[in-house]
């Protein structure tokens with residue numbers, strides 16, 4: 001028998017009723033802005049965000065009208081050519097930087113490559129790139145590829161103390177703001193300042209941050225950042241990534257994939273490459289108009305959102321999940337996500353030797369998280385569409401999966417959960 005919960009489902013409902021994100025503005029009912037299937041508690045927005053309702057109709061217009069009817073004229077008449085800059089301005093607002101300093105296009109991996117090469121070139125004579133060994137694999141693979149290409153060395157830091165790896169030979173410190181496996185969050189301003197004191201540049205991977213936790217890159221005097229848009233920004237599978245380059249670095253920046261869309265005058269078809277002014281020099285080829293259009297519509301869910309309210313809801317959700325898991329299954333799972341708010345992203349990760357099976361059993365009951373090796377069950381709490389009632393129900397299902405005890409009162413079954 002598990003310990004009786006110190007809370008009730010009514011506690012969760014009361015938290016939703018008192019949540020400013022739910023009681024002020026357009027986010028009262030997540031179903032108003034997001035199209036989620038009935039019977040699902042979706043806790044995997046840290047992998048793929050939910051579908052904003054604005055996307056499909058907007059994409060239908062872009063495909064049918066702008067492409068189907070407008071054809072080639074839409075590059076001008078529908079202003080496709082400036083779509084990367086317009087979408088970049090919306091993302092800029094979510095990461096605390098000027099609207100003109102964000103490029104959108106390519107994949108996260110490709111932009112990581114471009115920014116790592118460009119940053120290393122901005123610190124000639126320094127031969128080391130510092131990366132944390134627990135980073136998402138692609139970040140480490142890119143760093144190793146850049147090191148081989150430029151004759152640099154990759155230095156793997158202690159994830160608990162990346163600053164200790166800095167010295168006067170470090171050109172770039174490349175870190176992920178919120179760790180994909182543990183959900184632990186770095187002190188972005190503090191580490192950025194320490195890297196600057198050592199003469200190094202810092203590149204932040206924001207894949208698990210933007211759209212869920214506050215990011216103030218300008219306030220931290222950050223140099224470079226890269227992020228995907230298909231997680232908490234809900235841009236859709238394979239949606240284009242973004243890169244931030246501080247304005248003070250843009251003039252000297254030389255990214256390695258010098259294509260025509262990053263040229264100062266692309267349609268003059270000059271022989272020699274002349275980089276565009278500003279962050280447009282990060283561009284290479286033709287922008288992915290359809291994917292950018294979906295992302296453009298998806299980002300509208302953030303139009304009136306107070307970042308502080310978003311963060312408060314995220315922390316309230318993850319606090320509740322941690323509290324319930326520790327109260328009901330504390331002897332079964334190890335919570336590996338930091339309890340300290342300042343060190344926590346918007347996910348909670350549980351360690352269990354059978355984590356893969358647990359996740360599959362939950363998915364079969366309509367609670368969708370995911371598994372990451374070797375033994376981690378991950379649960380992402382996207383504050384715009386996960387509710388406290390969802391958290392309660394998810395833990396109830398987890399208790400049932402682990403103990404066989406069925407506590408979920410049929411009257412409280414949120415939806416016709418998948419059996």
Ligand SMILES: Cc1ncc(COP(=O)(O)O)c(C=O)c1O
Pocket residue numbers: 107108109110136138139176180205207208228241
């Ligand atoms: C921290 C981090 N960086 C990069 C990526 C992936 O890069 P890409 O979008 O190029 O697959 C992920 C996961 O999708 C990630 O969690």
Ligand SMILES: Nc1c(O)cccc1C(=O)C[C@H](N)C(=O)O
Pocket residue numbers: 046047048136180207
């Ligand atoms: N990025 C992914 C993908 O392209 C396909 C399937 C899953 C994913 C992911 O969730 C990876 C992600 N960066 C992670 O946190 O593990």
